[in-house]
Amino acid sequence: HNPKGYYELEGGKIINRLMEGTFPMEKYRGKFIKITAYGLKFLPKGKYKIIYMVRNIDEIMDSMEKMSGPIDREVEKPLFEKLNRFAMRLLEKRDDIEYIVVKYNDVIKNPKKEIEKVNEFLGGRLDVDSAVQAVDPKLYRNVREK
Numbered sequence: 373h374n375p376k377g378y379y380e381l382e383g384g385k386i387i388n389r390l391m392e393g394t395f396p397m398e399k400y401r402g403k404f405i406k407i408t409a410y411g412l413k414f415l416p417k418g419k420y421k422i423i424y425m426v427r428n429i430d431e432i433m434d435s436m437e438k439m440s441g442p443i444d445r446e447v448e449k450p451l452f453e454k455l456n457r458f459a460m461r462l463l464e465k466r467d468d469i470e471y472i473v474v475k476y477n478d479v480i481k482n483p484k485k486e487i488e489k490v491n492e493f494l495g496g497r498l499d500v501d502s503a504v505q506a507v508d509p510k511l512y513r514n515v516r517e518k
Contacts, residue, residue, distance in 0.1 A: 386405065386406075386407055386411060387407070387408065387410065387411040387414060390407075390411055390414035390415065390416075391414050393416070397416065397418060409424075409455050409456065409458070409459040410455060410459075412459055412462055412463070413458075413462060415469075417468055418468055419468055420468060420469045420470070421469075421470050421471070421493065421494060422463060422469055422470070422471040422472075423471070423472055423474055423490055423493070424459065424460075424463060424471055424472070424473050424474070425473075425474050425475075425476055425479075426456065426473060426474070426475055426476065427475070427476035427477070428476075428477065429449055429452045429453065429456075430445075430449075431476075432452065433445055433448060433449065433452075436448075460473075470493075472489065472490065472493040474486060474489070474490060479507060480507065480509050483503075483504045483507040484500070484504050487500050487503045487504055487507075488500060490503075491503075
């Protein structure tokens with residue numbers, strides 16, 4: 373349950389539209405869109421700045437279980453780890469992608485510092501103060517790291 377909603381464009385259907393080649397990428401030039409790690413492989417050639425956010429996998433699975441019920445962690449965790457490795461290799465090898473890796477936990481602990489890094493990566497286009505205020509530590513409910 374996320375009381376502020378999810379920032380999912382088109383209800384999370386971007387991957388299907390990217391796979392079909394029907395996603396209107398030109399409409400979002402210069403804008404932020406959220407794509408899952410799996411969806412990165414379907415990005416057409418272009419010029420991208422990607423903010424790749426990583427999070428403790430056990431926390432992700434805790435959240436999934438709260439939303440959908442029990443999962444087989446022995447099966448799922450290695451799949452998430454493999455997906456992260458795949459995404460990082462893809463980001464590294466594509467010459468049309470610039471990227472920065474941001475740790476979810478670091479954003480929660482020190483939002484101003486992390487958002488300033490992202491702002492620098494994006495060429496100073498962010499309203500840093502507004503972005504910092506949007507980080508709500510109360511929504512960080514599946515804590516595994518201290």
